[in-house]
Amino acid sequence: MTTVVALPVIVPLLAGAVSLALWQSRMAQRVIGVIGTLALMWVSVDLLLATWREGILVMHMGGWQAPFGIVLVSDMLGAIMVVLTAIIGLPVAIYSLSGVSARHEHFGYYPLMHLLLAGVNGAFLTGDIFNLYVWFEVMLVASFALLILGGERAQMEGAIKYVTLNLLSSVLLLSGIGLLYGLTGTLNMADLAVKLRDVEDPGIITVIAMLFMVSFGIKAAAFPFFFWLPASYHTPLVAVSALFAGLLTKVGVYALFRAFSLIFDQDVGYTHTLLLWMAGLTMLTGVLGAAAQFEMRRILSFHIISQIGYMILGLALFTPLAIVGGVFYIMHHIIVKANLFLVSGVVHRLKGTHELKQLGGLYRTHPWLGVLFMVPALSLAGMPPLSGFFAKFILIRAGVEVQSWWIVGVALLVGLLTLYSMIKIWAEVFWKAQPENTDVKAVAAPVQGGGLWLMVVPIAGLALLTLFIGLYGQPIYLLAERAAMEMLDPSLYIEAVLGGQGS
């Protein structure tokens, strides 16, 4: 039974369609929001377990055999990413029950959320490069609409930059796909990997690889293509920010991992050295950008960028341990980053602002929120025993093993500066006394029906998950190790897609 591969795409699409049909009923949309993401969690975990048991699963859409038909492929990396999507989707859906106002729900928040999840999962599972482009667009269209939900000035300004640069990235991807098709006459990723070995002129492949690197680099917000991210991520609803922060850039990182392990592994010396520089500069610029900011969500946005650098570092070193570290880092980062954005939403609900200068004294009034912030914040900075420590530890150890000392130095320094940023938020928001001479609007946040606990439960759940990965990381490490093993040996993937009997 390989239909299990398609379910993580079908379930959110179905949930989105049903909640679109029930446009009039807010209550029904909210219920479907939770049920849909819960079902998504179920099928995703099911897919991960099946992939763990049986190896790479392949589903030939419409019964057309690869390489002629479109395939959905669930290897370990894809399955892990799908589960992570569900791990973010469910808490955000619960959080939205209280964190998204009735006005925004009327604009179609829930159907768009499901559509976004479907697009993300489609991108993770597809084994066809043109299909990847299509899923990117599905995801982007949903994200465009979510980004401007509410129609405020800052959202419009952020959206113009976001839309422009993401469209540019899509067009570059499309151009790369076109050239690749002209060169090999195939779109199936496994078939591409085989056919590219026989191309005489390695120069043209490197050119196409650069197109892909720039395109996915824009999507992943890597240096020097990240400018759209800090301009837009602090403008939408907090629930949307969390969803974006957790998933969207990671789709770009996933695409980089996939393309530069499976398809473009001809000239590793060139492409991966470039990726290494990209990783180092991404880390540095992101963390320095964050140091200059005094608005909670802007700081967190810049930290997305610096963390993306660590993941690309895992890919760039291209040793087994480094890839394990990169995959582990993605798992840790998605959970932690979405959680931090959710915490910022609770802060906004309580105080009506994200400006550090106007915040303060939250530890006195809400000590539990301080603890819930500290867990992901310290994890992001890489303090033991939280998940971030092991993620950074594996990567740095991989860097030491290949003796690229400067990147190890950068990674350590950026870890330290991340700690500085997190302590800055902690000191300003929670520790210092509430400044008196500022005119804090008395809770201007959109409060509706559901209580604060609906926002806190998902945060606590994600914080527990962070702790769990930190304290009991062995099974997570095994998953990452398996994913790395499959990535470094593309013949497994190729064998599964082209050699299999199909469904």
Place this chain on the structure above:
Amino acid sequence: METLMAFAVGGLYAAAIYMMLRRSIVKLVIGLILLSNAANLLIFTAAGMDRGLPPLVPEGALVPDGPVADPLAQALILTAIVIGFGVLAFAVVLIHRAYEVVGADDMDQMKDTDT
């Protein structure tokens, strides 16, 4: 023919980038339109241009006799056109709303969210 198309594609890309670098958001969208068309033409050209070879299988046969034009590239372009159309429709509405909210069509007036 390929050479001619290559120049056309290159010209379109150049024009698109030039338009996108202008300050007016209307010109920005025009740039995006040109850009997506340039990509479509690129696929069309890269996939090979064969003239007068319809990909038809004669009745009773399983494979076409002789070389045929590649129909898949057309399918790709068609998909890309549809997606591009939807996204550009969104972009046009977006700049209209942005113009209403901001009161200017100048990118330099829209820097509140940067840093």
